[in-house]
Amino acid sequence: MDKYKLVGFRGEGGQNSFRSRLQRSFPRFLAYCGMMRACRSVPQFRRRKSYAIGLSVPGDADFDIYNAAASYAAHGRAIVHGGDDDTEIVTRNGSRWTKTREMELLATSAKRHRVLVVVDKGTGFPDSFRLAADGIVAVGPILPRHVIAGAKLCLGADVTPEQAAFIATVPLAIISAAMRPGRSISHAVTLMKKAIQPKQKEVSGPTLDDLHGLGEAGAWGRELATDLADWRAGRIGWEDVDRGVLLSGPPGTGKTTFAGALARSCGVRLVLGSLARWQAKGHLGDLLKAMRGAFDEARENAPSIIFLDEIDAVGDRERFNGDNAQYCVEVVSALLECIDGAESREGIVIVGACNHPHRLDAALVRAGRLDRHVRISFPDQEGREGILRWHLQGLLPDADLSAVAVATEGWSGASLEQLVRQARRRARRGRREMVLDDLSAELPRPVAIPAEMRRRAAVHETGHVIVALALACGELVSVSVESAIVPDPQRLQNGGGACFRDKSIKERTHDELLDSIAVRLGGIAAEEVILGQRSAGGGGGRGSDLHTATLLALAFEASYGLGEGLAYLAGDDEEELLAALKLDRFLHERVDRILLDQLRRVTEIIERQRLDVEGVAAALLAKGSLSAGEVREIVAGQSGLQLVEQG
Missing domain, CATH: 1.20.58.760 (Peptidase M41)
Structure with missing residues (x-):
């Protein structure tokens, strides 16, 4: 447990010291304002009574800044208004609450006059503390008025309303690095825009109009793009948008490519997630934190699409048995909570992809979750010809590809891409331009049946x-x-x-x-x-x-x-x-x-x-x-x- 005790500061002198310490860091001041605003929603805090408050702060990268600001939010009232400080701050970032830690927290809540428990969004609070707490509150977004006041107090700088509105959207860690004493606000804003640009930049690639052979999936994706545009314009409500869809189909049919093209067609951020990606982070606690982090990223960048690849790997709770059953159940339950939890999902479209839809837990595909099932099958002849044209990227513009399309019946998009790649290699080896015969030469040769x-x-x-x-x-x-x-x-x-x-x-x-x-x-x-x-x-x-x-x-x-x-x-x-x-x-x-x-x-x-x-x-x-x-x-x-x- 991290404990901070600030004693001996009383009256006006204590207030001056408090303010001088707080104004040394602009991002810490912004974190303090957000935490105070959240804590004031708890009556016991407003009335200067004893309290036990759970505070959930946003963003793993900014946790240390909020952690430092917590001492001012918790101790500040005692410092300013006098009296013995009987306050304890408990922080938790990315680690599970063990039984021992829970018991220590309960003992602290009963012993101390004021208890402030600060966690990141992915950690949460033990059920026992939720019962003991006077309030569980989340720190909201930074307000532009706090930016204007903090810049004046901490940096002696004037910030325009437009600049403040932008700075309020930037993570505190980036604000801390960019807004330094002596640097102009306009220059700092320019640096911050550059810093966040990689997050918002979309990887180039095809849109749905560039892909072929998608069938039902392509039609659904174009409908979603229209619905999202109407939602942004205020013509329809979020309840009218398809918020969850399951894509299924054989390997190689382009489900992952479809997700990227869908995001580009809709003009939204694509967040990638999968059980394998989350498991790579470590043990169960790390996996769950990474899972919640993916959904947090989608929420922070809404409107967005979160793509859950190989979702059938999560499994079905009805079929779990053996030593790992409890582990698997917790993973499925956490995913269900993320997909349809208490927090708002407005602006987030969830796309799950799998090869075996029958292996999914029934709760994942019920109404309100992944309730739309779209199948991507192997492309037909017209689709195969379109896929070949896309991967040729302008080569052989006048060539008749119908014979190649007929010969590749039953091929996936991935196999057609490989065919074009092999034909390009053949042309390179001959030190010449690619011709239609290069494609035909790479086709498997049929053998006559006896x-x-x-x-x-x-x-x-x-x-x-x-x-x-x-x-x-x-x-x-x-x-x-x-x-x-x-x-x-x-x-x-x-x-x-x-x-x-x-x-x-x-x-x-x-x-x-x-x-x-x-x-x-x-x-x-x-x-x-x-x-x-x-x-x-x-x-x-x-x-x-x-x-x-x-x-x-x-x-x-x-x-x-x-x-x-x-x-x-x-x-x-x-x-x-x-x-x-x-x-x-x-x-x-x-x-x-x-x-x-x-x-x-x-x-x-x-x-x-x-x-x-x-x-x-x-x-x-x-x-x-x-x-x-x-x-x-x-x-x-x-x-x-x-x-x-x-x-």
């Missing part, structure tokens, strides 16, 4: 189609088979696909779910019936036929109560379902029975419709793709499709 593999792919995809038509499950759009693929060890090799249009509203009944599982197993059943054995093409990774069929069967048994038992064992999201499958041997057996039963069922359908499968597969091999109408014509020209009994 005839036997292509036939297997055609049979496999046709199996899905015939089963879906037989069970009237889903609306067929098209089916295709590739003649060549681009080898990529990071992705499943897709030799073809059947495209269905799902119903907008699903009943998800017992029969409908079993039919959905059956359609997903139609491919491997067709391989077994037509080709004699199935390949590994039905599994091998997320999104494969076996993966999606297994998840449906798991939800059927463990979540929906439609299987052998009614017990609710897991939620219907993938992570919970697969965790339950690994832990419960009996659940594993039940899910396996469902899959085997449906495989037998679709095998019977394929055997019964063998001519249809072979006819559609042959046409698919010849043409490469078939529409739903073409498939139906082929089936009608064969034996005719037989609808089978559900179940």
Whole structure:
């Protein structure tokens, strides 16, 4: 505990000494004025009674100045008006209140006539002191009138109202360095403007109009820019602005780039935050302080956007267990407090970004927090061409990039940027200007699919189609088979696909779910019936036929109560379902029975419709793709499709 005792000063002589000590530092005088103004809101302080006051001061960089001014705010009244000084000042900056410290603080509050506890915004007060205190108050912003009075008293200088209004917005630490005795006020103001310029300067980069392939996210961002402009002009209230949004999408789709472009389009400050960035500061107390500091920075620079990257790393309190559970719960709770705490959030837009939105705590995405969900997917062909144009930065202005855009289907913005970078390098190595062939040369070369593999792919995809038509499950759009693929060890090799249009509203009944599982197993059943054995093409990774069929069967048994038992064992999201499958041997057996039963069922359908499968597969091999109408014509020209009994 930091203790200051100033005794022996009484009457007029004590007042003169007090004033002479206070006027030695202009920033300390400003801090003193702010603290006195805050303390006067507590009746006991105004009436010169005993008091216990908690004082929250702004800004870590200025804490030492406020700390020095605290002795004048707390002792000053006793000095001026006489009497024994029975005052104690306790300061806390950036460290947690331990149980021992709390007990010492309570003992001091009971023993001393006057107790002033000074903390920074990120530290807060123990609950026990909040009960004992006569008031918990925050030091407000510096007032221009205090600047004018302080400059006259401490520096003997005259400050204009315009200069005072600006100086009142500058941190005390910068004021302390810039406003020195003998230096003109105009020169000091110029120095202060230069000192704060880096904080306000926006990093150059694209705006939303420069980015392509954003889809829904781009439309939302432009709406936000309009709303913020209307809010600044007073045409709408802050309650009409989208204050929290969650961006989700695969890695590399440009969520971080979007945040920077959004801030530039809106003309506001961008504050970056993430769990990894905050954890780098140290232990839990340091992490929480860094987290609150990010929100304080956003609040001090409002209007602003605070971008919380990889927010799914924070986790869900429902899933925490083990030794670190309490730590994780405190992190989530602190983030919720920052997002939707007692302090005003006017002027602050919170943008969270993640790859896995289903891993977020439900409280984070409830109404009033990150309640708007915007998805950023891989760009379409037009978007890919626009992204290429942006990264080319004026190169190849007349070149037709459509062929490159088609060849990069499924690529992220980050991959397209890398493609342009590699093409630039190729041109540099040749000591020449870049040409379109440099881009084409850097594209992965497709490899022709062997005839036997292509036939297997055609049979496999046709199996899905015939089963879906037989069970009237889903609306067929098209089916295709590739003649060549681009080898990529990071992705499943897709030799073809059947495209269905799902119903907008699903009943998800017992029969409908079993039919959905059956359609997903139609491919491997067709391989077994037509080709004699199935390949590994039905599994091998997320999104494969076996993966999606297994998840449906798991939800059927463990979540929906439609299987052998009614017990609710897991939620219907993938992570919970697969965790339950690994832990419960009996659940594993039940899910396996469902899959085997449906495989037998679709095998019977394929055997019964063998001519249809072979006819559609042959046409698919010849043409490469078939529409739903073409498939139906082929089936009608064969034996005719037989609808089978559900179940």
